[in-house]
Amino acid sequence: MTKVTVTLANRQDQTFEVDPRKTLLASLSEQGVDLPYGCKYGGCITCAARLMSGSVNQSAQVALNNRQISDGYIILCVARPLSDCCLEIGVDSHGKLYRNPFLDPLADHELKADIAAPTKENT
Amino acid sequence: MAKACCGPGYASPAEAMQAPREKLLYTIAIYTGTGIQKPDYLCTIDADPESPTYSQVISRLEMPGIGDELHHMGWNACSSCHDDENMERKYLIVPGVRSTNLHIIDCATDPRNPTLFKVIEGSEIKARTNLSAPHTVHCLGSEIIISMLGDAQGNAPGGYLHLDKEFNIIGRWENSMGEIKFGYDFWYQPRHNVMVSSEWAAPNTFMPGFDLEEVGHLKYGRELHFWDFEKKEPRQTMYLGEDGLIPLEVRFHHNPDSSHGFVGAALSANIIHWWKDTAGEWQWEKIVDVDNEPHPDWPIPIPGVISVILLSMDDRFLYLCNWLHGDIRQYDISDPHKPVLTGQVWMGGLLGKAPEVNGVKVTGGPQMIQLSLDGKRLFVTTSLFSTWDNQFYPEIRTNGGCMLMVNCDTENGGMEIDPDFVVDFGKEPNGPSRCHETRYPGGDCTSDIWI
Numbered sequence: 001m002t003k004v005t006v007t008l009a010n011r012q013d014q015t016f017e018v019d020p021r022k023t024l025l026a027s028l029s030e031q032g033v034d035l036p037y038g039c040k041y042g043g044c045i046t047c048a049a050r051l052m053s054g055s056v057n058q059s060a061q062v063a064l065n066n067r068q069i070s071d072g073y074i075i076l077c078v079a080r081p082l083s084d085c086c087l088e089i090g091v092d093s094h095g096k097l098y099r100n101p102f103l104d105p106l107a108d109h110e111l112k113a114d115i116a117a118p119t120k121e122n123t
Numbered sequence: 124m125a126k127a128c129c130g131p132g133y134a135s136p137a138e139a140m141q142a143p144r145e146k147l148l149y150t151i152a153i154y155t156g157t158g159i160q161k162p163d164y165l166c167t168i169d170a171d172p173e174s175p176t177y178s179q180v181i182s183r184l185e186m187p188g189i190g191d192e193l194h195h196m197g198w199n200a201c202s203s204c205h206d207d208e209n210m211e212r213k214y215l216i217v218p219g220v221r222s223t224n225l226h227i228i229d230c231a232t233d234p235r236n237p238t239l240f241k242v243i244e245g246s247e248i249k250a251r252t253n254l255s256a257p258h259t260v261h262c263l264g265s266e267i268i269i270s271m272l273g274d275a276q277g278n279a280p281g282g283y284l285h286l287d288k289e290f291n292i293i294g295r296w297e298n299s300m301g302e303i304k305f306g307y308d309f310w311y312q313p314r315h316n317v318m319v320s321s322e323w324a325a326p327n328t329f330m331p332g333f334d335l336e337e338v339g340h341l342k343y344g345r346e347l348h349f350w351d352f353e354k355k356e357p358r359q360t361m362y363l364g365e366d367g368l369i370p371l372e373v374r375f376h377h378n379p380d381s382s383h384g385f386v387g388a389a390l391s392a393n394i395i396h397w398w399k400d401t402a403g404e405w406q407w408e409k410i411v412d413v414d415n416e417p418h419p420d421w422p423i424p425i426p427g428v429i430s431v432i433l434l435s436m437d438d439r440f441l442y443l444c445n446w447l448h449g450d451i452r453q454y455d456i457s458d459p460h461k462p463v464l465t466g467q468v469w470m471g472g473l474l475g476k477a478p479e480v481n482g483v484k485v486t487g488g489p490q491m492i493q494l495s496l497d498g499k500r501l502f503v504t505t506s507l508f509s510t511w512d513n514q515f516y517p518e519i520r521t522n523g524g525c526m527l528m529v530n531c532d533t534e535n536g537g538m539e540i541d542p543d544f545v546v547d548f549g550k551e552p553n554g555p556s557r558c559h560e561t562r563y564p565g566g567d568c569t570s571d572i573w574i
Contacts, residue, residue: 034160036156036158036160037189038155039221043273043276043277043327043331044221044277044326044330045330046509062276062277063327065331090158091157091520098332098510098517100515101332101335101336103420103421105335105336106336108336115336
């Protein structure tokens with residue numbers, strides 16, 4: 001199968017050719033990129049990265065709420081690229097990932113997918 | 124009866140209180156979620172005031188891989204097998220919440236330099252038991268049970284992993300989880316044939332961080348479960364409701380004849396007390412209610428978030444930490460129905476009461492605590508859980524955590540932060556790390572259970 005190109009915007013735009021059948025964590029780690037990770041099944045956000053362009057399939061992730069998804073976060077341990085992608089990786093990409101839950105509450109449509117209210121566009 | 128013995132621990136809580144002072148501390152330190160690509164590690168800290176390296180980390184044992192998120196840990200043996208001369212308190216079982224790996228660490232061969240004895244891989248545990256996210260470790264005579272907060276996909280309620288004394292996986296400990304929705308901490312009191320377990324949330328809910336709205340969607344716990352310990356199945360559930368949102372640390376009295384126990388409800392910032400009444404029925408009541416505190420930048424008052432509680436070995440004092448407020452409280456619970464506040468100290472927290480202690484900027488608030496067997500020294504660390512730290516105390520990424528010691532007056536009540544003890548994890552060799560649970564080689568106030 002054709003490989004796709006992953007560019008790491010916050011690593012001097014380094015590029016990597018990866019197999020789209022593999023997770024981005026596996027592909028990038030194999031090629032020497034030092035990435036954080038935790039659970040390796042999509043349930044914790046230790047490996048979160050930010051998708052700047054391109055698209056991925058991360059249907060197995062259960063960690064992100066809809067706010068984080070709309071901010072571009074993806075879970076590298078389960079995400080597989082569907083096209084060429086540009087990413088910001090590591091904790092230095094986590095600026096919008098964490099928020100004080102009392103100071104900055106989520107709207108109903110921003111919760112995790114299993115409990116989020118449908119957005120107006122969807123209703 | 125003549126003092127029989129032989130095995131680990133002590134014949135009774137009273138005997139434990141006479142044990143020699145702890146000279147070493149074992150404390151978890153983590154890099155998971157910090158941006159530093161190094162393994163989490165077990166620190167050995169010198170707690171001997173006569174030693175030239177007092178109040179310093181004297182050795183560090185790195186785990187084999189990154190991303191475990193070491194959290195809680197427990198001994199392979201405690202006073203529950205005091206009569207068994209073949210047992211020894213030698214190994215710490217140190218789980219990774221995120222990885223599900225269990226690290227078995229030999230702390231006895233060279234107590235100042237623990238070594239890794241064995242790793243039980245998370246993948247093996249998931250494959251054989253369909254469990255993940257290990258939390259509380261208790262030994263059980265010569266065997267070990269560990270609360271596992273999720274199934275292999277991180278869904279609640281998980282169950283209990285059962286290991287033999289050689290650290291082989293036996294399988295699931297429980298015969299049934301009944302209607303239990305979530306797992307977290309547990310403690311058992313065999314003379315009453317009871318185990319009590321509490322509720323955090325599914326790993327997939329709490330591991331990514333805390334979304335307050337998920338409490339309302341019943342993604343976090345608010346129940347307490349009383350088990351038939353011999354049958355290994357839940358027998359009765361107490362619905363704590365709004366008084367018991369996110370019940371975490373469970374502590375029975377150390378006195379093995381007592382039926383009294385306590386749990387800290389983190390989000391409600393309450394202490395719940397339970398006991399068996401004269402008719403043999405389990406009862407519960409709220410005995411401490413920490414008021415939310417106003418903050419100029421917050422739209423609502425800040426809850427205390429009681430992240431831990433602990434009982435002194437003589438069952439006289441209950442200690443609690445308000446991780447968001449920044450205080451540790453000491454209550455005299457001689458009458459467990461009527462606690463009396465006898466001491467309070469401040470370190471860190473969001474209320475700004477003690478931003479700096481002993482020359483170190485305290486980032487985070489008082490979180491895990493461990494008390495000496497004689498009840499006089501309380502060791503305190505400041506990190507809760509990497510993702511939750513990042514939400515409430517984002518500066519911890521650059522400042523790291525710290526450990527302080529609080530001197531406790533066991534005669535009259537009262538607490539004071541010791542001015543000569545501080546371990547600044549912001550100055551660790553590989554960069555700022557975060558410190559969590561502590562245990563002592565000779566046993567401590569959250570390890571030992573008498574059967």
